[in-house]
Every structure is written in C-alpha cells, then in structure tokens.
Amino acid sequence: MSTAPTLSTITQPTDRSAPVFVAGRNGLVGSALWRHLTNEGFTALLGPGSAELDLRDRPAVFNWFAANRPHAVILAAARVGGIKANATRPTEFISENLRIQVNVLDAALQYRVQRLLFLGSSCIYPKAADQPIREEALLNGALEETNEAYALAKIAGIMHVRAVRRQHGLPWICAMPTNLYGPDDNFHPEHSHVLPSLIRRFHEARIHMAPKVVNWGTGTPRREFLHVDDLARACLMLLDRYDSDSPINVGTGEDLSIKELSDIVASVVGYEGSIEWDTSQPDGTYRKVLDISRIASLGWAPAIKLSEGIADTYAWYRSTVG
Template sequence: MDKTSGIYIAGHRGLVGSAIVRRLEAAGYTNLITRTHSEVDLTDQAAVEAFFQAERPEYVFLAAAKVGGILANSTYPADFIRENLQIQTNVIHSAYRSGVKKLEFLGSSCIYPKLAPQPIKEEYLLTGPLEPTNEAYAIAKIAGIVMTNSYRRQHGFNGISLMPTNLYGPGDNYDLQSSHVLPALIRKFHEAKVRGEGEVVVWGTGAPLREFLHVDDLADAAVFLMENYDEEEIINVGVGEDISIGDLARLVAEVVGFEGEIVFDTSKPDGTPRKLLDVSRLFDMGWRPKFDLRSGIEDAYRWFVENVG
C-alpha cells in the first residue's frame, strides 16, 4: 500500500475498524475511505455495488460485522448469520468486481471446533463440531473465509483472512446484554465500585481459559499482514497466552479498584472450555503484540471511564 492508496475500512466505527483507522492514520496513510451505516448499508447488495463502482478503493479491510457475546449470540442467531453473510458476500463480491488490489477479511477464533486441541493451529478449521452458543456467527465467518479463498482460486482475487482471538480496548461495546466478557467485567466492577456494592456476580464457573488481544495490537497486525502476507491459508492473530475467567475477573477488579467479593454464578453457561490460538506462524514473520494484559486493561478502563462510565 502506498501512503496515498485508496483504502476502504468497512466497519470503521466498530472496535476493530476504528483501531485500524487509528493505525493507518498514525502511519501516514492519507486516503482512507469510510462510510457510516446510514451512508452505505452493507447488507444492501445494490448499495454496496454502487459504492465500490463509484469509489474504486484499492485496498479493503473488511472489519464490518454483527458481533456479540454468549447472550446475544444465543438470543439472536438468525440475525447473526443473516447479517454477517450479507455483509461479507456483498463486500467481497463488489471488491472483486471493482478491481480491488487486495482485501483482508477479519474472522474470529470462534470458527474453530469447540474441543479443538490447544493451542489451536490454523489447520484445525472444520475438524470438529462448533460451540453451540455461537454456531450461527461462526458458520457465517467460515463462509467468509471460504468465499475469500474461492474468489482467489476462481478469479485470482487477492484476499487474505485473519482470525483474531478475543479482543478488547478503546471503542468496545459495554452493553451488558450484548458485550463480550472483558468489557462486561470492566463495567460490572466499575459500577459496583461507584455504588459501593459488596459483591459482583460473574457468569459461569470461572474455569474457562481465554486469550485476550488489545485491539490496537490487532490493528497493527492487520496492517502488517496487509503489507506482508499473501497466502490462501488463514492466519491466527493473538498473544499466545491465556488466563482463566476467574483470574481475569480478579485482575479487572484490581485495575478498577473494586475490593468486594467475586461470586461465580455456576448456573450460567461457560462456553468453550479453552480457546488459545497457536500464533507461531505470525510470530515467525516477526510480529509481536505491544500490550501485556494488565497494561491493556488499564488502557481499556481509562477509555471506559472517559467515554462510558
């Protein structure tokens, strides 16, 4: 990518898209193309096609998606599969038709089998059943990977697919009805501290292990891979370490300054027991994350207090 290349960031207001915009701006890219949902509805095929034909971006970061935690995925599976299939189908096809030089599809680590061997290598995709609570979202994302690769095989379209682990950071969703675990914990502990409450209830047993990547590190990896990776095979993006939900809750409580009791509601679902990505392929290319988990949570909490709390 040249500094003046037309670069379209689909989903630029979301957690991932906004971080990619920040990263590109910091690196001196001057021709960033963005559209809000009201300007271009990515689920509308005709609107997306018209946008691509008019703007002719050279590069595309496909970060637009309908996302959510266990509760949202379990409650609205039809919305998750329909909207994500529509968005990625429209963007990938229109990018190909308008002559885009390269597209980067952002997937998710939930594409892997629920009981995949740990850490999860890229080749474990489609080797076992998915986690039922987010099956609809995962299948949509798998379809996006297959579509990107199919356009490469049939049309020579240059598309790559990244599989990030659990993300957090500035711009995250802190709605307790639809958020992921880390922002939900930040909100719960902050509100309990402000109200002077003596305990915070955390869903599940606290035993599941999860890996967390600061979204600014993902954005850095996304730009790095756009410039340095051209393979059909998906590539994992993570930190290579995980933490139990119980220990995560205690770490968030410490950062927030909540000194009460943490209670685990074992009647609530745990989800996948463990989900750690094997990131050796990315690390072997020379990329490394900049945030450790504590400093990342401190950064996310600062943003929450200034913008939400």
C-alpha cells in the same frame, strides 16, 4: 485445508496514497485500524458510517464501490456480541454477517480490488480443537453451540475469499483474531463480550458500593485476549507481506482463566467487594488459545500487556460514561 504461507506475490507494501476502505470504521476494530493507518501515513482512507452506507444493502454497496474504487479493503464490519447475544439471537448473527460479507466481497471482486483482508474470529475453530489451536484445525470438528451461527458465517467468508483466490487470482487474505478488547468496545450490559462486561460490572459496583459482584459461569474456562491496537499493527503487516489461501491466527499465544481475568479487572477498577459465580449460566468452550507461530515467523508479536491494556480500556470507558 490449510497450506503453508507464501510471500512470493507480495513484492511491495500497500500504497499509502491509494484509497483503502476500512469497512466497520466506527467499531472496535475499525477505529483501531483507522488510528494506526493514519499514523502510518495513509492519506486516502475511506470509512463511511452505517448511516451513510448500510453494508446489508447490496445495491448501495455496489454503488459505493463504483463511485469510490478502493485499491484495498479491510473487512472489519460484523454483527458481534457476547455469549448471551449469540445464544439467544443466532438468526441475526448468521443473516446479517452473511449479507455484509457477500455484498462487500462481491462488490470488491466486480471492481477488482487488489488487496482485501477479511477478519474472522477464533470461534471458527472446533470446540474440541487441540490447544493451542493451529490454522489447520479449521473444519475438523463440531463448533461451540453458543456461537455456531456467527462462526458459520465467518467460515463462509473464509471460503468466499479462498474461492476468489482460486478462480480469479486476486491475493486476498484472511486473519483470525483471538478475543479483542480496547477503546471503542461495546460495554452493553447484555450484548458485550466478557472483558468489557466485567469492566462495566465492576465499575458500576464500585460506584454504587455494591457488596458483591456476580459473574456468569464457574470462572474456570480459559481465554486469550489481544488489545485491538496490536491487531491493527498485525493487519497492516499482513496487507504488506502475507499471501496465502490459509487464514492466519492473530493472538498472544497465552491465556488465563475467567476468574483470573475477573480479579485483574476488579483490581484495575478498584473494586474491593466479594466476587461470586453463577454456575447455572453457561461457560462456553473450556479453553481457547491460538497458536501464533505462523504470524510470529513473519516478525509480528503483541506489544501490549493485558493489565496495561485493561487499564487503558478502563480509562477510555470512564471518559465516555463520566
């Protein structure tokens, strides 16, 4: 399903003075994009919050595009959550993400947005994909059951972008980030992803001097984590340079076990109690690490080490909870 990337039609960087719509501006990814694009000299960023523009509301989305006419769009808005939320609320994950994507992509096409970056997720790849996962693995096997609904929505977005490229010739692109973390993450006790969930759990255990922390699963699955500021750098580089109908992976190319991750978080937080594992809870996919050779060939590499990124994220979390 994948083709080799080509840069032939991208001859100059994205216009820093043109209006750029960051969809999902207040989320983990959107806020990082906003910071980075501002620092890089973009002067006409557009980022309405959900109270101002509900991306699930099709007429509202089209009216907004008609009024604002963005030159470029980064579609970072999505309904997201951890393993429990995905497993117990699949209807919301597939319905809301499909509506957001279809509305934004259709409006962007109607108003001839010249550059669009659709952000997917590494969960689009098959559960049993060879590791590290190459972009060519897309659609070559069954998905992980616990987040199948979310993954299918993201796959639909990739196919939507590919269809626009084929039928209308617009140089829209897709990027597939690995597991992300950083400031502005979701630290909800039930709906967050693994890393912010661990930060909150160990922080509360330290504050309350709990003798032990119980984590889900066995701790043996391996995951890859990318600081969201590194993703923001990658997104701008891709907008400036990348053109292909194939999605492109964005990650570190390195993984560690959830147990190793737990130990790092406990150390950063300063928790010194015992750590136990509830093996009755699901592990999810055993291993998921991306092959990043394609984006590396374009000159991009992650810059933030995991331990430093976790410390930065924990400092931000403490500043928000007091």
